[in-house]
Amino acid sequence: MLTSTIATGLTLLVAGASALPAPNPVELIRRAPNPGIVITKCTKPGVIALAYDDGPYTYTSTLIDILDKADAKGTFFWTGTLYGCIYKQQSAVEKAFKSGHQIASHSWTHGHMGGMSAANIRTEMTKVEDALVNMVGIKPAYMRPPYLETSGQFLPVMKELNYKVITNDVDSGDWNNQSPQQSQSVFTRAGASGNGHIPLMHETYAGTVNTLTPWLINWAKTNNLKMVTVADCLGDTPENMYKPGNFTRKTGPYNC
Template identity: 30%
Template structure:
């Protein structure tokens, strides 16, 4: 269903509903998203760059530097090793929201490499079920199973998760809090699930890029990884510094159960 090859029409059709449903889901469930700026403001400015900043070591101060976070959902997949090569060459950290079934369990060596190369490893559920359609025990199963699988490979449980289609509610927030997971949404998407045109993916990201933004891409679709090098090069040319999601929030820390979503300029 989530492979980058033909035969995923139903998955694409379902995913296309994500943007339309996101605002309705959030507005009706009592979950108030926090922006990166709010996360940093709540923590104050006492921590020094390079030290422990809200639990995450900071390379930069995103209150002063033009930061942007590159994130990838629903991997790892066949193209993820090449993506990691690109990120290593260009010295760009990213955040990977990993899918458990047929991904984490199929590519454990890639999961290990993601962690070993300094990227943030995060949770995107076990089987990509829409969490707001599930009861509490089912939500817990979707998240905890992936937590355990990632910990078995990397030695560390994720502290971040992204709900499929960005759909969350009070129950999802409660279970996430119980499991030590903050919820991370996005502000920039190329809708790469709907096209294999790398030039179009690049254009969509660049047109919407903004300071403190979180870019959503998928390393399982054919057009995405080829678009990444030119996206990185152009955003660097515009003065952006790439960071992981924890670095974007520092000196704040992503609090379990909370929802984090940037606002566009």
């Protein structure tokens, strides 16, 4: 009788448990990135976030065409004045935004922000915001620090301004005169297993745009990796790529 009672109780327990709604495993593991915390790598496997610094520049439009043709999404960490005034690249900025690529900040002047005052850091960030509001109506919620410097007042100000701070886990070395072929070997060594890579690359080098990026697209497809924005690779929603709000666009002419 006791055995029968226990068996009946277990049956009812299992039945009751199965009647409860099963938790969504995606929601259990989803963790949106936090502002002011340095993030180096994707939080999910099967992806790669093609991320480019220092533009917009001469090659930006070509890079967008290469990515679009491959159904790949990139992330552009843009500056205000490093390679000329950002307003002179209006058409490229609009093209990237309309194509669904992620627009992010790389500061206004590309200075050493780790040694700046909090006030100067804020200015570096808000001037990029103002320009992007005027050009495409958005304020980025993601940024990559110049020289990857995060010391001093930098991270507290990023948290205050609600910026998600991205660095990298793979360095293409294009900034250090690495050839595209040398960069390719870096990715080959890094491999495609585990959570996805966030590489350090620069759209200001012809070799990165015309040689390394097509190779990476083929490498990603060969390894069944989806090419996504940094926000996507971190499990963030598309609308969280940008700060919320309806921002007023000022009429030109613009200057830096």
